[in-house]
Amino acid sequence: MTTPAVSFEFFPPKNLEASFRLWDTVQVLAPLNPRFVSVTYGAGGTTRDLTRDAVATLHKNSGLNVAAHLTCVKATREETLEIANAFAEAGVTEIVALRGDPPQEDGKFTVHPGGFASSVELIAALKETGKFTIRVGAYPEKHPEAASEAADVAYLKRKFDAGADEAITQFFFDTEHFLRFRDACAKAGIDKPIVPGIMPIENWKGIRRFALNTGTSVPAWLDEAFDKAERDDRQDLFATALCTEMCTDLIAEGVDKLHFYTLNRPELTRDVCHALGVTPSVRLENVA
Structure with a gap:
């Protein structure tokens, strides 16, 4: 089996305890030599400053290739590009460009006065700077x-x-x-890389709720399987086996890159990567 290249997504810490969890996550996963790690925005841009701080700290101290999420929510074009340029000046030249989720109280996305109307506009503006590698979101099941x-x-x-x-x-x-999504993209003339996003299931009930909110279909058999695993106190073992099998099937179909949503809980992601042959090659020292 071909060993895939991997990348990891983190979210920015909101308090001291969460900061320690993020650094613990980085220390566990950095030795797997990821292509990059990314740091998210909260819904409605609620963690913009936290994201900026986490990206800067990771870039300075971790030795990892860090990508910053950037959205169109609650900012003018000038403000958004100012944030992007600050990232570039700090040496962060990888951007995950997204329209972004609206604030919960709004319910739907509305264009900020003077802001980017869509991710396409944001991508074009970032491309024009010539400073960034730009990654974007994609939806293998219909976006809501x-x-x-x-x-x-x-x-x-x-x-x-x-x-x-x-x-x-x-x-x-x-x-x-x-x-099926990859095949449809190829048929449409898309020849750039499309990397599957992988969610190791740390908490089935929480992930299930999140999936339903984002339009991700939930097979009935998974409910039954996790109920049984919980009764047998084997949730982590089952989650690791399930995720490893899914990744193995993707690799067998020619997928050579995987992106893991870690939720800042690294153990399952680490165990799945080890099972796929992604083993430590660089040990991270003195992250602070």
């Missing part, structure tokens, strides 16, 4: 706001045409969703 799966593919093509270099998908529970 999309008219159809075909519309999702067409919109992803617009992102690539605007200057994106690579796409990372929303997580999924059935590899067939990703493989």
Whole structure:
């Protein structure tokens, strides 16, 4: 089996305890030599400053290739590009460019006065600077706001045409969703990398709620399987085996890159990577 290249997503800490958890996560996963690690924004841009601080600290102290999430929410074009340029000046030249989720109280995305109206506009502006490698989101199952799966593919093509270099998908529970999406993208003329997003399941009930909110379908058999695993006190063992099997199936279909949503809880991600042959090659020292 081919050993995949991996990348990891973190979220910025909101308090001291969460800061320690983030650094612990980095120390566990950095030895796996990821292509990059990314740091998210909260819904509605609620963690913009925290993201900026976490990105700067990771870039300075971890030795990792750090990518910053950047969204169109609650900022003018000038403010958004000012943040991007600050990242570039700090040596961070990887951006995950997203429209962004609206604030919870708003319910739907509305264009900020003077702001970018879409991720396509943001991508084009970032591309024009010539400073960044640009990654974008993709949806192997229909985005809740999309008219159809075909519309999702067409919109992803617009992102690539605007200057994106690579796409990372929303997580999924059935590899067939990703493989059909990849085939549809190829048929539409998309030839840039599309990397599957992988969610090791630390907490089934929490991930299940999140999946339903994002339009990710939940197979009935998974409910039954996690109920049984919980009764037998084997949730982590089952989650590791399930995720490893899914990744192995993807690799068998020619996937050579995987992006893990870690939720700042690294153990399952580490164990899955080890099972896939991704083993420590660089030991991180003195992260502070």
